[in-house]
Amino acid sequence: MKVIPFKIPKASQDFIRYQVDNQPYFYDKLHQHPEMQLSLVLEGEGRLIGGDYIGRFAPGDVFLLGHDVPHVFRSDEKYYAPNQPARSHAIFVFIDLKALTGGLHDITELQEVKRFCEQVTGCYQVQGPAQVEITRQVQAIEHETGLGRLLGVLHIIEQLMQPGAMRCLNVTDQMRNLSEREVKRMQQVLNFLMAHSHRAITLEEVAAVANMSREAFCRFFKERTRKTYVRYLHELRLTNACQLLLHTNQTVASVADTCGFANLSHFNRVFFKIIGTTPSSYRRG
Numbered sequence: 001m002k003v004i005p006f007k008i009p010k011a012s013q014d015f016i017r018y019q020v021d022n023q024p025y026f027y028d029k030l031h032q033h034p035e036m037q038l039s040l041v042l043e044g045e046g047r048l049i050g051g052d053y054i055g056r057f058a059p060g061d062v063f064l065l066g067h068d069v070p071h072v073f074r075s076d077e078k079y080y081a082p083n084q085p086a087r088s089h090a091i092f093v094f095i096d097l098k099a100l101t102g103g104l105h106d107i108t109e110l111q112e113v114k115r116f117c118e119q120v121t122g123c124y125q126v127q128g129p130a131q132v133e134i135t136r137q138v139q140a141i142e143h144e145t146g147l148g149r150l151l152g153v154l155h156i157i158e159q160l161m162q163p164g165a166m167r168c169l170n171v172t173d174q175m176r177n178l179s180e181r182e183v184k185r186m187q188q189v190l191n192f193l194m195a196h197s198h199r200a201i202t203l204e205e206v207a208a209v210a211n212m213s214r215e216a217f218c219r220f221f222k223e224r225t226r227k228t229y230v231r232y233l234h235e236l237r238l239t240n241a242c243q244l245l246l247h248t249n250q251t252v253a254s255v256a257d258t259c260g261f262a263n264l265s266h267f268n269r270v271f272f273k274i275i276g277t278t279p280s281s282y283r284r285g
Contacts, residue, residue, distance in 0.1 A: 011053060011207070013107075013277065014096065014099055015096055015099040015150065015153070016093065016094070016095060016096075016097065016149055016153050017035070017093070017094035017096075018091070018092075018093055018094075018141065018142065018149070019091070019092045019093075019094065020087065020089075020090075020092075021089065021090050021091075021167065022043075022058050022059075022087060022088075022089040023087070024075075024079050024080070024084070024086075025044075025046075025075035025079040025080055025088050026044065026046070026073040026074070026088045026090065027072075027073070028072060028073075028074050028075065029072060029187060029191075030049065030070050030071070030072045030186060030187040030190055031070065031071070031072065031183070031187075031192075031228040032068050032069060032070045032071070032178065032183060033067070033068070033094070034067050034096070034098070035067060035094040035096045036064070036065065036066055036067050036094070036095040036096075036097070036117055036120055037064070037071075037092060037093070037094055037095075037150065038062070038064050038065075038092070038093040038095070038134075038138065038156065039061075039062065039063045039064075039065070039073070039091075039092050039093075040057060040061075040090060040092075040093075040134075040135055040138045040139075041057050041058065041059055041060065041061045041062075041063075041089075041090045041091055042060050042089040042090055042091065042255060043059055043086075043087045043088060043089035043090075044057075044059070044075055044079065044086070044087060044088030044089060044090070045057065045058045045059070045075070045076055046073060046074050046075040046076045046079070046088075047073075047074045047076075047166065047194070047236075048063065048070050048071070048072075048073055048074075048123075048125025049070075049071060049074065049190060050063070050065055050069055050070075050071040050122070050169060050170070051069050051070065051071070051122050051123050051169075051170045051172075052170050052171050052172060052225045052226055052227055053122075053123045053169040053170050054169075054232070054235045054236055054239055055239060056239055056242070057073060057242065060131075060135070061125065062122075062125070062126035062134055062135060062138075063123065063124065063125055063126065064120060064124040064125075064126060064160060065122075065123055065124075066120040066121045066122055066123075067097075067117075067120075068178075069121070069122060069123060070178060070183055070186065070235050072190075074194060075088050086225055091138050091139065091142070093138060093141075093153065093156070095117065095153065095157075097114065097117045097118070110160065113154065113157055115176065116157060116161050117157075117203065118161070118229055122168055122169070122170035123168075123169045123170055124166040124167060124168050124169060125166065125167050125169055126160065126165060126166055127164070127165070127166065127167055128164060128165065129161065130159050130160065130162060130164075130165035130166070133159055134156055134159050134160070137152060137155060137156050137159070140152065141153065141156075142182045144185050150191055160271060171226055171227070172180070172226040175271055177180065178224065183209050185211075185220075186224065188209055188210065189206060189209055189210050189221070192206060192209045193206065193232075193233060193236055194236065197236050197237050197240070197259070197260050198240075198258060198260045199260055200262070201233065201260075202261065203217070203218075203229065206229065207265055217229070225261060226264075234270050234274060235274060237259045237261065238259070238270070238271060238274055238275060239261050240258075240259045241255050241256070241259045241267070241271065241279070242275070242282065244258060244259070245282055245283040246282075246283065252264065252267075252268075252280060254280045255267075255279065256268075256279075267279070
């Protein structure tokens with residue numbers, strides 16, 4: 001289970017890297033890179049982890065990730081089944097502020113762009129009119145090259161800078177600029193939690209995955225996510241629970257059991273505390 005940091009395949013002076021992924025499932029390892037990343041999901045559903053955020057992604061979603069933010073677009077399990085027809089299709093635009101070197105970097109008109117990119121330190125969802133316009137622009141620049149693509153990306157950044165264009169999904173930006181060893185350890189822990197969140201997991205188990213004592217693991221996890229391990233596991237389970245409530249006919253009790261909660265009353269308490277409503281009300285919309 002190696003990784004990371006992740007190297008974006010581009011020339012060192014490229015400001016933009018445009019990448020289209022169209023495959024059964026997305027790259028599923030937690031990783032980070034020094035480029036800012038704009039992601040437009042065209043097909044596929046799954047779980048997005050970006051810094052301390054855990055949530056869902058679906059077709060039409062647009063996300064912006066700051067530089068060096070650990071993240072993964074983890075496709076749902078159905079996409080891993082052999083010979084299944086569903087696809088995971090997205091466009092990723094990587095923006096490298098460091099490529100704007102020398103005199104170009106100091107041009108007055110680009111200072112707003114520079115400041116904006118430096119202030120993007122977490123995981124954001126693009127919303128409202130900006131989502132519609134940026135979706136159009138991201139697809140339009142696929143066939144542009146050189147100056148045309150540069151101008152297109154600068155226009156996208158201009159849209160992102162508008163008030164209300166983005167919603168920050170993180171509680172804190174603490175989980176960024178992790179060392180390679182820290183990212184590898186977090187990757188092992190998160191992969192384990194995603195694979196086993198449907199069942200009871202003891203603190204000793206997950207601490208052993210990180211090769212740490214219980215106490216050391218709890219400190220390590222909270223210092224980097226600003227959430228307790230228990231809170232994080234609850235959020236992970238609830239992303240699955242919300243999907244099942246909306247897209248299946250399973251009873252609430254069955255959803256609770258499927259997602260790893262000990263009993264229905266515990267599920268109801270955790271759901272209300274984190275989501276802000278009851279599972280039944282959430283299902284009704």
